[in-house]
Amino acid sequence: MPEFTPVLALHGGAGTMSRARMTPEREAAYRAGLNAALAAGRAVLAAGGAALDAVTASVMALEDDPLFNAGRGAVLTSAGTQEMDAALMDGRDRRAGAVAGIFGPRNPILAARAVMERTEHVMLAGNGANAFCREIGLEIMPVDYFLTPARQEALARELERRASGAADDGDAARKHGTVGAVALDRHGHLAAATSTGGMTAKLPGRVGDSPVIGAGTFADDATCAVSATGHGEYFIRYAVGHEIDARMRWAGQDLATASSGIIAELAPLGGSGGLVAVDRTGAIALPFNSEGMYRAWVGADGVPHTAIF
């Protein structure tokens, strides 16, 4: 069996990012967070670990960093609560796990993984999902661990905007931030993981594309692993993750063509966002139709990269 050179790519959300508001300090903080998450996944892959473990490690690091909209630092619903979604998928056998609308577990991606590994189900939501997380003993954190002043201010601004009837500022990054990772491991297996707090001021109960297998999260060793970020409703309707798989499988497209194709097609519909993807050969694609996407990757050459715009 041939050995593969491990590859890892991750994102911390996509959207309109004001270069004016991006101070050097703020940019350095984002890059440090991306680098830490890349290092966490790389350590797993370098030790010969599974792609599934690498993407789990990278996403946990991003969930723990309050700068990113997942786990600690998740955005607030219109009711001022936090509701988190996460999913992961193993390209070996398409096993998958997802949670939607949970609050409590420090790392929602571990909740998704427990659904995959410890139940006969793929997806758990709401109260039932929360009860499951407590029952199996996942690490639970209090409200003040998750809540940050920046997210409270963002909700206040958004509710004020709505009350005043002012136009949406179109800052999709603020509204649709997500984190995710995809990897190819030494054994040629692919995996994808995604985690999010959703959209600022979303209706309580809203489920985005992140926990929807085939939309924001998808992996199959035969084709690709995909984790998306963006205006989730469009990513669900266009089944973006599975659409890339389909174009590779049925139309013979390569990863770059398939992934940049669907991202370009979403733009005129209003489906702003992007994704990170890897294929079985170790090719990486990082397409986005927004001004920027927080991203980091390490390809077959072993050189780590981070980028925002």
Place this chain on the structure above:
Amino acid sequence: MPEFTPVLALHGGAGTMSRARMTPEREAAYRAGLNAALAAGRAVLAAGGAALDAVTASVMALEDDPLFNAGRGAVLTSAGTQEMDAALMDGRDRRAGAVAGIFGPRNPILAARAVMERTEHVMLAGNGANAFCREIGLEIMPVDYFLTPARQEALARELERRASGAADDGDAARKHGTVGAVALDRHGHLAAATSTGGMTAKLPGRVGDSPVIGAGTFADDATCAVSATGHGEYFIRYAVGHEIDARMRWAGQDLATASSGIIAELAPLGGSGGLVAVDRTGAIALPFNSEGMYRAWVGADGVPHTAIF
């Protein structure tokens, strides 16, 4: 603009149906329920109505019939509660709406439709979804409307079986019943709708394939409309609805080849079930890999049919 001959197909669940236990009276009751649902959708199409309205009407009729596992007569979770999922999709523009884990609305399919028509979201789940349904004034029914002795007995039997360690009887129909409808209207538009109580003794919070756009429910005028029923976890992992679209779109397969292909491929994996599908030419496909599927359809010849085995 050419007129199309309307076409409608629906299902009331698939699985291992014991012919021995199917008395003539019971079979007559199922066929009457299927016929009533077919008539409800046909009336809409005959009057020149939209495919979306036709599938909504057919699914409402099946939800109101306690024989089928959706709305009244939904199966019970392991906690003895009822949690319903529903979704619909409009082939004209891929607009979609879905609810997961709701209880209260008489017709969950109307809740899914309201998500599509009255929010900026595609999917709402749990408490937030229930609150939304009450806020917009959907008809809410009490527990004793939904609960039937047959479902209480089914839960008791399943919990006894688990406690005794006896082997699963493999009755996927009992566990995975779902209702759904697909239609082509006079204007050439497609739509799909699906509604379910899920699996008997499922974990509270479990979300199946029915409300997952691209899995149990999918529609695009360019290809097909699909509503699935079966072991939902497999239908999610294989993105069954969107996979049929992809095989038609990217591999040039016809509806029958694409839909029977994926259903046949799921069988050896353990993914028992079936689906109803229509394409833009009015072709109907009703593949299933289980012993039977409650189904009814009316093609371009206008002759209504019902079938079980």
